[in-house]
Amino acid sequence: xxxxHHGGQCFKVSFGDTxxxxxPIAKNSKLPSVKFGADVAxxxxxxxxxNGADQASHSTKEPYVVQGPGEYEIGDVTARGYGVKxxxxxxxxxxxxxxxxxxxxxxxxxxAISSEEIDPKILGELGDIDILFLPIGGGDVLDVPAASxxxxxxxxxxxxPMHYDKTALGAFLKEIGADSQSAxxxxxxxxxxxxxxxxxxxxxxAD
Numbered sequence: 221x222x223x224x225h226h227g228g229q230c231f232k233v234s235f236g237d238t239x240x241x242x243x244p245i246a247k248n249s250k251l252p253s254v255k256f257g258a259d260v261a262x263x264x265x266x267x268x269x270x271n272g273a274d275q276a277s278h279s280t281k282e283p284y285v286v287q288g289p290g291e292y293e294i295g296d297v298t299a300r301g302y303g304v305k306x307x308x309x310x311x312x313x314x315x316x317x318x319x320x321x322x323x324x325x326x327x328x329x330x331x332a333i334s335s336e337e338i339d340p341k342i343l344g345e346l347g348d349i350d351i352l353f354l355p356i357g358g359g360d361v362l363d364v365p366a367a368s369x370x371x372x373x374x375x376x377x378x379x380x381p382m383h384y385d386k387t388a389l390g391a392f393l394k395e396i397g398a399d400s401q402s403a404x405x406x407x408x409x410x411x412x413x414x415x416x417x418x419x420x421x422x423x424x425x426a427d
Contacts, residue, residue, distance in 0.1 A: 221323050223351075223407040225424035226254040228269055229332065229382045231353065235323045238296050241283060242318075242329050242353065246272030254427065257281030260294050262301075264331025265315045267308060288316055297322050302342045306334045308360045319346055324411050328376070329353040332361050332383065336370040343374075350414045352376035356392045357384035364391045371396060377417040380407075380424060389423065396421060 221235045228251045229243035241258035245251045249268035257278035263271045263285065276283045284294045289303040299320045306315040317338070318329040328349050352374055355361035361383050362370065371379050381392055393399040398421040405425050 221325060221409055223380070223409070223424065224405070225380075225382070225426045226256075227251055227426040229264070229353070229355065230254065230270075230272075231329075231380075231382070231424075232256055232258070233322065233327070235296075238322065239281065240297060240320065240322065241273075241276035243270040243331070244272040244275040245269060246275065258283045260297050260299075261285050262299070262318050262320065262329060263287040263316075264318065264329065265306070265308060265313060267313075267332075270332065286318070288314075300345070302339075302345070304333060304338065304342070306332055308332055308334070317342065325350045325414065327351045327353070328374070330355060330370075334361055336362060336366040336373070338370075346374070349374055349376040350411070351378045351380060353380050353382055355383035356381045357388045364388055364395055367392060368395045371419070376419065377414050378409075379419065379421045381421065393421065393423070 224232045230245050231242040233240040239258045241261040245253040246268040253275050255275045258276040261273045261276040261283035273285045289301040292299040301316040301318050303314050315331045320327045356367040393401050401423050403423040403425045407422050
């Protein structure tokens with residue numbers, strides 16, 4: 221599995237011939253968008269910073285767009301979406317937390333959540349988390365203390381921070397005891413690698 225970061229909450233996850241896009245950035249966002257082909261695009265929040273499904277269409281790849289709660293099975297990808305209330309840019313909205321399984325790896329993509337308090341019923345469904353995509357930047361999403369608290373609660377084997385600036389990232393890494401962490405261009409990882417981890421953090425450079 222190969223994971224790359226494309227700014228904000230946009231990630232590309234590839235395994236074999238299957239490619240997933242999480243929260244692709246729309247053209248009309250203030251954030252720079254990147255276009256790449258994906259088989260599935262997961263949209264956590266209906267906002268230009270996260271809903272650029274058209275940016276996940278390229279060449280012969282036209283994504284199946286998942287936008288909201290429910291159960292999904294698309295090729296080798298199985299997923300569940302859980303709706304939670306959040307506040308983004310001062311407006312109360314619904315954010316979808318996604319549980320996505322690919323290559324026997326259980327990924328949890330929290331989306332643009334603003335509170336670390338998640339319904340215990342949802343938490344009970346998430347199982348053993350291999351990879352947690354965690355917003356840490358504060359403002360419209362979790363701030364560093366709340367993100368750190370939630371990371372500990374979820375007991376993910378591997379944490380990938382998202383939606384942050386340099387200050388927030390430094391504070392989060394210090395808070396969680398990973399302040400010597402260096403950013404990498406991409407993360408290439410297998411299930412057996414993850415099984416040896418316990419609360420580790422990997423920072424991906426945004427292209």
